[in-house]
Amino acid sequence: MELYNYNEIKVDEAEELNNASWKPLMRQLFVFSGVGSIYFVLGLFFGAPTVFIPQIKKDANSTEVLTDEMASWLSSVHGYSALPWVLIIPVLSRLVGRKIPFLIVCINTIVGVIVFYCSANTIQLLLSEIMQGLLLASNMTLLVVIVTEYTSTRYRGLFLAIESVIFYWGVWVANLIGTFFHWKNIGIVAFVCSLYSLSAFVWPESPSWLAMKGRFDESAAAHHWLKGFDKDSQNELVNLINSQKEYLRVCAQREENKSRYELRSVIETISTEAFYKPLLLCVAFMSLYHFSGKMVCGMYTIELIKQISDNETTAYIGMLIMDFVTIVGMQIGCGLAKVVSRRTLLFGSSGIGVIFLFAISLYLHLMSLNLISENKLLSISLLTLFSMTISVGVIILQPPLFGELIFLRYTSSSLLIITLYSQLLMATVLKVAPYIFKTLTLQGAFFFYGASASVFALILYKYLPETKDKTVQEIEAYFEEPHKSDHASKMLIDDHENIDRRLRDES
Missing domain, CATH: 1.20.1250.20 (MFS general substrate transporter like domains)
Known part of the structure; x- marks a missing residue:
């Protein structure tokens, strides 16, 4: 594939791109708003049991309508129901990309919200909480990955920080609604936010995933749509595609001895101090x-x-x-x-x-x-x-x-x-x-x-x-050579070959 070269863009094209430099940020905000809205729903569901459990007991004028056993399950079951999805989502996102699994999460959340709103007893409420296990599992396995891969380096840290705060805003809003209104109104807010997250239908696929699959033309197009044509974006795209080409080349060489290599890789991984x-x-x-x-x-x-x-x-x-x-x-x-x-x-x-x-x-x-x-x-x-x-x-x-x-x-x-x-x-x-x-x-x-x-x-x-x-190399040196951590920086400067080896490993 012939990569774009920022320096070869004509002057009038460069001016036009610079004038439209706000568009990549707007597009990244558009993607982030979809992730943020579904993350806000996760916060709503975390906060909901705090208010609907006492409300149900109060409305029934009895504590027997909701036993301590059921109350504990309503507060915790989504953590257990998330466990199988923690294994499924990474495999699914590796096979079909980031967009389709995210849409599955959104549709499942919408169905779960409807069940939550229409619940007439604690069993139906428990079912809605179980369904939200998929949303909870997507937190670290998918949502963070999307924010990382779809946003520019300069904004990534800010977006991730905001994402963490959004969750607790969801908890607070759920508790606020439950304090002054009926708990089912939480479902209305969650439904609206879940519907907005379906805006992912118009997202491009992740440039990183497309490059990993060898679809470099599509990766470049998605990358330019999301991050524009500025110099930093171009350098990031070149590095992404070159690193994935090298990765695919290495994978092809290892295919003949795949089973033996995978076994050796697992043994080396679990036995290295830098891992455990x-x-x-x-x-x-x-x-x-x-x-x-x-x-x-x-x-x-x-x-x-x-x-x-x-x-x-x-x-x-x-x-x-x-x-x-x-x-x-x-x-x-x-x-x-x-x-x-x-x-x-x-x-x-x-x-x-x-x-x-x-x-x-x-x-x-x-x-x-x-x-x-x-x-x-x-x-x-x-x-x-x-x-x-x-x-x-x-x-x-x-x-x-x-x-x-x-x-x-x-x-x-x-x-x-x-x-x-x-x-x-x-x-x-x-x-x-x-x-x-x-x-x-x-x-x-x-x-x-x-x-x-x-x-x-x-x-x-x-x-x-x-x-x-601290640089990645300094942190790595601390774990690999704990007794020499005080001299890690000096060792890394003097040993250029060691630095190059580690950087190649990370790529």
């Missing part, structure tokens, strides 16, 4: 987030505050404040991440969050002994401050840390393992939360989450390296 050490750190980081109780507090906010304050109005107000503070905390965290090191932000956030967990546990214990009286403002303040501290660091650092720790050559296998672990852990933590509250009592539960988060924070404190402003 970053993977274990990502697992520990994911465990820190879920065992901190942030997701549990978000899902069971109303019930928790009602147990503390014994006031339903206070519970709903506290829920909205906590959700809004989470969003504000994430915005603050995004700003701090630009000026503060990863380790400082992570351990400052998790450390203060753990202190608030122990403080809440102590406060509830003193209340149970009648040594202090209940204070509604203090109760909400403690939960709100805990929510903010976790959102400032632990939540917003997930995308950058995963992106910096996992090497490009191990992305597919690492993300598969992390996603499976994350969905299973999240579903299990949410499922057993009511039993933890019942068995350990409220003060015991907060102590448990504080102690658990402390363990994973200490593990990360000991083994997690600083990754901010």
Whole structure:
């Protein structure tokens, strides 16, 4: 294929392209808005159980209409139903592209929203939650991939950061609707957003996937439609096509000994420190987030505050404040991440969050002994401050840390393992939360989450390296040569052949 050369475009053509330079950004925003709308729906479904569970109990004027067992399933089942899709979506997106799987996710979501809105009993609600497992699984296996491949490098980080915030806006809007209106109105908002996501019908296919399949002309056309003809875009396209041509050439050479090569590749992958050490750190980081109780507090906010304050109005107000503070905390965290090191932000956030967990546990214990009286403002303040501290660091650092720790050559296998672990852990933590509250009592539960988060924070404190402003080669050198990490930069500058080898591996 004859590649476009930016320098060979005529002057009048270049002027015309420069005048239309806003079009690629608008097209990328168009694609991102479709992904963002379906991601917003995911947030709506996460926030929905927080409000529809107490509403159903209140409307029936009985707690027996919705048992604790069913309530725990309604809050967690989408995590379990996502597990098979975590395996299916990557295979499907590799075979048929990114666009078709995304449309399947959107259509399935629309059907699930209709079931949700028309639900007349808890079994139908449970079915709608099960159907949203596909949407949840698409989060790390498809949605992030689309944003990464369809957007320019200069905007990619911003889009990914906004995507994380969109999810929590969805949670907050769901809780806001459930506070002032009937919970089924959440389904109306979700339906409109799901319909908008069908705008993907007019998207081009991913340029990266087309290049991977050897369809270089189509890849160039899609790339130009999305990212324009500027110099950076042209360089990105040339590098993309050249790297995929080299990849296809290598694959053709290996085809004769495919089975033997794949077996050797698997053995080499799982035995290399550069694979399993970053993977274990990502697992520990994911465990820190879920065992901190942030997701549990978000899902069971109303019930928790009602147990503390014994006031339903206070519970709903506290829920909205906590959700809004989470969003504000994430915005603050995004700003701090630009000026503060990863380790400082992570351990400052998790450390203060753990202190608030122990403080809440102590406060509830003193209340149970009648040594202090209940204070509604203090109760909400403690939960709100805990929510903010976790959102400032632990939540917003997930995308950058995963992106910096996992090497490009191990992305597919690492993300598969992390996603499976994350969905299973999240579903299990949410499922057993009511039993933890019942068995350990409220003060015991907060102590448990504080102690658990402390363990994973200490593990990360000991083994997690600083990754901010470090090159891929410096991070890789840390894991491959931990005893020489202090001299990684000097070694990489002196050893040019080693750098070239690693760069070829990553391509």
